[in-house]
Amino acid sequence: GDSVTQMEGPVTLSEEAFLTINCTYTATGYPSLFWYVQYPGEGLQLLLKATKADDKGSNKGFEATYRKETTSFHLEKGSVQVSDSAVYFCALIHDNNDMRFGAGTRLTVKP
């Protein structure tokens, strides 16, 4: 079945560092891909999405490109802030309503 694999955390960076969180997927057909962020004590918030190959999702300085050839959807940000500290989840969905999530990557940004 469909699955998502994320790089293991935790990831600790200094403020203004470059961020990459790797995400690869296994799926039949053409799923849609998402990044969600979870701040402490809160639910998941949609960060960005891409619905077809070569689409680039972007929001709040974060970007990810849907790479069909490498089945990847890596999350990047050029300069992280302390407020970006959270857990990040990569996810996919087909039209069957069953959204599959990766295990999550905890990011800590130090001042």
Add this chain to the structure above:
Amino acid sequence: ETGVTQSPTHLIKTRGQQVTLRCSSQSGHNTVSWYQQALGQGPQFIFQYYREEENGRGNFPPRFSGLQFPNYSSELNVNALELDDSALYLCASSFDQATAKNIQYFGAGTRLSVL
């Protein structure tokens, strides 16, 4: 516009007991999905309700059941609780069935501990 709200926030039960968790969907949304998030893991899809009917189910046993009401709020019921049921239970609502177009909005979750 109100967001997705879940109650209670925390719950402690013992093995064998039954539990009911509640979710109020975001205004205008007619679809609710439930997820189980074990500690250190990503959410796992339990089931989805669309216009009061179950509309998709993940790999969870029948002792996990649900309801959706005419106002589109929802309940998750778990019978015969097991220790492994300890997790954060997340509810997400969307306008129509969850797809790439119909984004899911998540509540903060109910933390269930089974002793």
